[in-house]
Amino acid sequence: MEEESQDCVRVSDSSAEAMEELSITECRVVDQSLCTTDPPMRSLENFEAEIYDHEGKGAYRFQCPSAGLFQCSITGLVFKMEGEVEVLYRTVPWGRRLLAQSVKRPAGPLFKFRCLKGSVCQLHLPHCEICPGGGCDFLSVAHVTDDIIELIPPHKITETHVIINIYGFCDYGLIKDKDSPVFPIKAQVLLFYHPSDDPELEPVLHVLLLPRNVVLMKVQEERARRNGMRETFIETTSDCELTPDQIYSLSTDGYHKVTPKNKKFDNDKDYENYTTTFAVFLPAKVQKAELTLKKKKNIAWSILDLLSSLFVNHEYPWKGFYRYHAPVPAATPAKPYTFPGRDFIPKHRMALETRMGLLQPIFPRLQDHGVLIHEEREEVDSKSTKTLQNQALLDMVVRKGARAQEHLYQVLKEVDPCLVEDLEEQAV
Structure with a gap:
């Protein structure tokens, strides 16, 4: 066992073999007031963590060769090591009930985190705050074990990271x-660009507003899992400054429809949700897409000539990206669109109210297409019976017109194909 006076936890090889989950049996933190100075350490070194599959989810492995400061290029985490060490780590959902309490x-x-062998004595967690006067004293670190949150005052806060001294590893995350x-x-x-299987329907550009310290690879992984690897991530200039709880609008050059027109930047939920903030419908053969994000009249972010860099595809959600370019045809006036599924909901409305299945796999797909917003989803969820929930969802979609009804039709074909086939066969 480690001595109480040590600055870092040391885990023996025998105890490491007993750890089958991504956790550690004994997790303690150092009294931050006991570490008022940092011992000399060589300069920060960047590393690219090894990606491996843990229970079907992307996780990261770092085999540290020596003492020093090492920063993960994927997550932004910085580890202060006393010597050779192997660390496994991944992101997990926050316990909202514990946070609320x-x-x-x-x-x-x-x-x-899981530390297999060696010692880690300091952890630097990346933050995204812009603190007036350089102070971010409202930040702290949550040390989560089972159903307990221990609040850790930072040892130090820099412009980019919150630093804590630790005895071992469990779950750590920034809170305020x-x-x-x-x-x-x-x-x-x-x-994220989502093509359409139907030539009569426009492809959709999904625009996400997220805090800078989310793990981009995790966002890509989750979007790929949810959309079946069909989306294309577009690499472009993404950095900006946004104010939480403020309303933003996204405007285009006039060729494209954007929904919704306005949306609140609700960054509290964006560390694991990764849902679409704005959906931009792209008419066929339009050469350019100019997007501008505004808070009232102030421009927060903009991009010109988006479509020229559209085709940036991925081989696998957490194994990096390769780029290819395709010629973009000249712009032509957009023709009116027809919706093959627009008659499906009115024709089968009564049957859908009673036979439509689980709504949980339907909601995120409709949100990604801009058909529903989070508040509308909550309104549907609040209904007391399954039939009332189905009725509320159908009412919302019908009010939004033919395009929204077409999206629901396509989603139902994907998540409940037997129901759609049965209803369409009855109509023949």
Whole structure:
């Protein structure tokens, strides 16, 4: 066992072999007041973590060769090592009930760690706050074990990271008070292109507004899992500053429809949701797409000539990206679109109210297409019976017109094909 006076936990090879989950049996943190100075250490070194599959989810492995400071190029985490060490880590969902009981909200991803051997004595968690006067004293670190959150005051806060001294590893993540001051944060605009299987339907550009310290690879992994690897991530200039809880609008050059027109930047939920903020419908053969994100009249982010860099595809959601370019045809006036599934919902409305199945796999797909917003989903969920929920969802979709009904039709074909086939066969 380690001695109480040590600055870092040391795990023996025999105990490491007993750890089958991505966790550690004994997790303690150092009293931050006991570490007022940092011992001399060589300069920061960047490393690219090895990606491996853990229970069907992407996780990261770092085999550290020596003492020093090492930064992960994927997550932004910095480890301070006393010697050779192997660390496994991944992101996990926040326990919203525990956060609510502590009157806290996330300020970064929650990381689960496992230290197989060696010693790690300091952890630097990336933050995205822009703190007036250089102070971010409203930030703290949550040390999560089972159903307990231990709040750790930082040892030090820099412009980019919150630093804590530790005895071992469990789950660590940045949090802040629910009523903490609202300042602009470092954020990013991410773009995902979703093609249409139907030539009569426009492809959709999904625009996500996210805090800068989300793990981009995790976003790509989750979007690929949800959409069956059909989306294309578009690499472009994404950095910006956004203010939490403020309303933003996305405008285009006039060739494209954007839905919704306005949306609140709700960054609290964006460390694991990764849902679409704005959906942009792209008419066929339009050469350019100019997007501008605004808060009232102030421009927060913009991009010109988007479509020339459209084709940036991925081989696998967490194994990097390769780029290819395709010629873009000249712009032509957009023709009116028809919707093959637009009659499906009115024709089968009564049957859908009683026979439509689980709505949970339907909701995220409709949100990704801009058909539903989070508040509308909550309204549907609030209904007391399954039939009332189905009726509420159908009412919302019908009110939004033919395009929304077509999206619901396509989603139902994907998640409940037997129901769609049966109803269409009855209509023949």
